[in-house]
Amino acid sequence: MRELVFTIQKNQLIAKHMFNFVLTGDTSDIMKPGQFVNIQVPGFFLRRPFSVCDWRENELTLIYKVVGNGTEALSKMSAGQELSILSGLGNGYELREIKNPFIIGGGAGVPPLYGLAKRLVEKNITPKIILGFNNSDEIFYVNEFKSLGLEVTVTTLDGSYGVKGLVTDVIDNCEYAYVCGPLPMLKAVHKKVSDGQFSFEARMGCGFGVCMGCSVKIKDGYKRICKDGPVLNYSEILWDEI
Amino acid sequence: MIDLTTTLSNLKLDNPIIPASGTFGYGVEMAELYDLNILGSISIKGTTQNARYGNDLPRIAESSSGVINSVGLQNPGIEKVINYELPNLAKIFHKPVIANISGFSVEEYVYCAERVDKISNVGLIEVNVSCPNVHGGGLAFGVDCEKVAEVTKAVKKVTTKPIYIKLSPNVTDIVSIAKSAEQAGADGLSLINTLLAMRIDIKTRKPILANVMGGLSGAAIFPVALRMVYQVHKAVKIPVIGMGGISKAEDVIEMMLAGASAVQIGAANLIDPLICKSIIEKLPELCERLGIKKLSDIIGAA
Numbered sequence: 001m002r003e004l005v006f007t008i009q010k011n012q013l014i015a016k017h018m019f020n021f022v023l024t025g026d027t028s029d030i031m032k033p034g035q036f037v038n039i040q041v042p043g044f045f046l047r048r049p050f051s052v053c054d055w056r057e058n059e060l061t062l063i064y065k066v067v068g069n070g071t072e073a074l075s076k077m078s079a080g081q082e083l084s085i086l087s088g089l090g091n092g093y094e095l096r097e098i099k100n101p102f103i104i105g106g107g108a109g110v111p112p113l114y115g116l117a118k119r120l121v122e123k124n125i126t127p128k129i130i131l132g133f134n135n136s137d138e139i140f141y142v143n144e145f146k147s148l149g150l151e152v153t154v155t156t157l158d159g160s161y162g163v164k165g166l167v168t169d170v171i172d173n174c175e176y177a178y179v180c181g182p183l184p185m186l187k188a189v190h191k192k193v194s195d196g197q198f199s200f201e202a203r204m205g206c207g208f209g210v211c212m213g214c215s216v217k218i219k220d221g222y223k224r225i226c227k228d229g230p231v232l233n234y235s236e237i238l239w240d241e242i
Numbered sequence: 243m244i245d246l247t248t249t250l251s252n253l254k255l256d257n258p259i260i261p262a263s264g265t266f267g268y269g270v271e272m273a274e275l276y277d278l279n280i281l282g283s284i285s286i287k288g289t290t291q292n293a294r295y296g297n298d299l300p301r302i303a304e305s306s307s308g309v310i311n312s313v314g315l316q317n318p319g320i321e322k323v324i325n326y327e328l329p330n331l332a333k334i335f336h337k338p339v340i341a342n343i344s345g346f347s348v349e350e351y352v353y354c355a356e357r358v359d360k361i362s363n364v365g366l367i368e369v370n371v372s373c374p375n376v377h378g379g380g381l382a383f384g385v386d387c388e389k390v391a392e393v394t395k396a397v398k399k400v401t402t403k404p405i406y407i408k409l410s411p412n413v414t415d416i417v418s419i420a421k422s423a424e425q426a427g428a429d430g431l432s433l434i435n436t437l438l439a440m441r442i443d444i445k446t447r448k449p450i451l452a453n454v455m456g457g458l459s460g461a462a463i464f465p466v467a468l469r470m471v472y473q474v475h476k477a478v479k480i481p482v483i484g485m486g487g488i489s490k491a492e493d494v495i496e497m498m499l500a501g502a503s504a505v506q507i508g509a510a511n512l513i514d515p516l517i518c519k520s521i522i523e524k525l526p527e528l529c530e531r532l533g534i535k536k537l538s539d540i541i542g543a544a
């Protein structure tokens with residue numbers, strides 16, 4: 001973890017309330033997909049956590065949804081402005097040598113899965129992608145996943161795009177899944193898969209493990225979502241309590 | 243050379259900057275960022291007799307210039323703190339630390355105090371009396387002069403190290419609580435703990451914190467904390483560690499002018515993990531500008 005200054009390169013609306021946010025800065029603290037950064041949005045006390053969507057040398061891509069005052073303020077910022085960012089937070093997804101895993105995402109949980117898919121493909125692993133959204137207005141990054149040469153199934157609640165329904169309606173025979181999305185989705189998905197890694201959200205005080213604001217019970221004690229997570233393993237999660 | 247040293251009872255600090263309990267863990271995460279040995283001391287996360295998970299999530303809510311937490315004293319319990327966390331901290335921080343202890347009964351305070359008193363890298367014991375008293379209808383020890391005196395006396399009896407009672411601001415008259423701690427034998431006082439607060443989500447119409455209420459800290463509470471430190475310092479003879487909303491070097495000067503012999507920095511660490519380091523680096527220059535040669539000279543000068 002380091003506290004760094006990044007410069008906004010691009011802050012672009014790509015779907016309803018969804019912004020593609022590209023920043024220039026030192027990305028050397030980011031090691032794995034599924035890690036996150038904590039952004040100081042000017043005018044707000046606490047930092048805002050966002051998953052790394054993708055990164056390369058000196059370029060960080062995030063995708064955020066405007067849901068409240070902080071993300072609203074972020075959406076008004078423009079290229080050239082600087083932000084204080086705590087980079088390289090959390091454990092991230094472990095890239096397992098499993099041949100045909102599923103990648104399952106919902107809404108604002110989709111971003112880190114793109115970086116993950118890209119790195120799995122680099123390891124000659126071909127994940128099957130399932131992405132769920134409320135409706136066609138909210139869909140983003142489907143083509144980016146397809147450009148990696150992957151098969152993508154999209155579900156929408158209202159059927160305005162892809163399969164009508166939930167991601168769980170199209171999960172079939174899944175042995176291993178990398179998952180990120182709202183909590184009800186994570187819970188529903190866990191019942192349809194045998195094993196996998198699930199990324200969780202929590203309101204955070206610090207984002208780097210010192211305040212215990214984000215601590216959840218697991219089978220063997222507790223874990224801090226920010227430091228020991230956000231990615232937890234299927235078998236350690238207390239599904240009835242989380 | 244500006245002299246930044248200060249004294250808390252028999253403890254000499256290189257400078258008055260101490261990360262506050264609950265906002266610095268046991269130092270290991272912060273040690274990834276900077277050498278902790280520049281700090282005056284460190285107040286460790288509040289320790290109870292047994293391990294505690296704490297409250298349900300969400301435990302964190304934001305407010306303008308502050309954060310409300312309802313962590314609920316999550317900690318691994320005194321055994322693990324003594325056998326694992328404190329020795330670990332001794333490896334990265336080579337100065338005496340402040341052991342912050344909590345209890346839900348007088349017996350629990352006594353047990354924890356007696357245990358940490360024997361640990362070599364503990365220089366001072368900070369007794370957090372903001373916990374609810376399970377035998378007293380759940381009211382916090384810290385809101386009742388007699389209960390504060392009872393805990394202070396009981397803890398003093400079993401310890402040799404300086405005992406600092408950490409006061410709750412959620413009281414009608416903090417001065418009378420401070421005086422009863424002093425009369426009961428406290429070696430010093432730490433103040434303030436967090437202010438009882440809450441937020442409601444206007445979309446769901448429900449409180450944000452699972453625990454409904456939590457404690458407000460951060461820049462928002464600085465003037466309240468300053469006022470309480472000022473009042474308490476005027477009323478007692480024992481040293482005061484001042485805290486609440488400190489987020490820059492100027493705040494440290496102001497808190498010391500109000501009567502603090504040293505200061506703790508809490509919520510500011512959460513949003514700027516390098517804040518203690520920046521403040522320590524900034525202090526000499528600021529003192530110079532303000533004509534301060536020896537920082538401890540300004541304690542209570544206001």
Ligand SMILES: Cc1cc2nc3c(=O)[nH]c(=O)nc-3n(C[C@H](O)[C@H](O)[C@H](O)COP(=O)(O)OP(=O)(O)OC[C@H]3O[C@@H](n4cnc5c(N)ncnc54)[C@H](O)[C@@H]3O)c2cc1C
Nearest residue numbers: 048049050051063064065068069070071108111201202203
């Ligand atoms: C590890 C992690 C990764 C995330 N990745 C992404 C991402 O890639 N894209 C994306 O759009 N969103 C992501 N989120 C959610 C994002 O952090 C929140 O939407 C954002 O903090 C909301 O801020 P706000 O000021 O607009 O909302 P407000 O509701 O006004 O915020 C008030 C407070 O609550 C916190 N908060 C509100 N909602 C959430 C939430 N869902 N999770 C955590 N804290 C919350 C805020 O950080 C702030 O402290 C992630 C959250 C976590 C914990």
Ligand SMILES: Cc1cc2nc3c(=O)[nH]c(=O)nc-3n(C[C@H](O)[C@H](O)[C@H](O)COP(=O)(O)O)c2cc1C
Nearest residue numbers: 211262263264288370434435459460486487508509
């Ligand atoms: C997340 C969090 C956890 C805390 N945990 C403790 C604790 O375990 N024991 C304690 O005495 N005070 C605890 N505090 C209170 C702080 O030590 C400090 O008294 C208070 O936050 C005011 O200072 P600040 O405004 O600089 O944060 C905690 C505060 C925060 C924000």
Ligand code: FES
Nearest residue numbers: 206207211212226
């Ligand atoms: S947010 Fe502070 S420990 Fe996780």
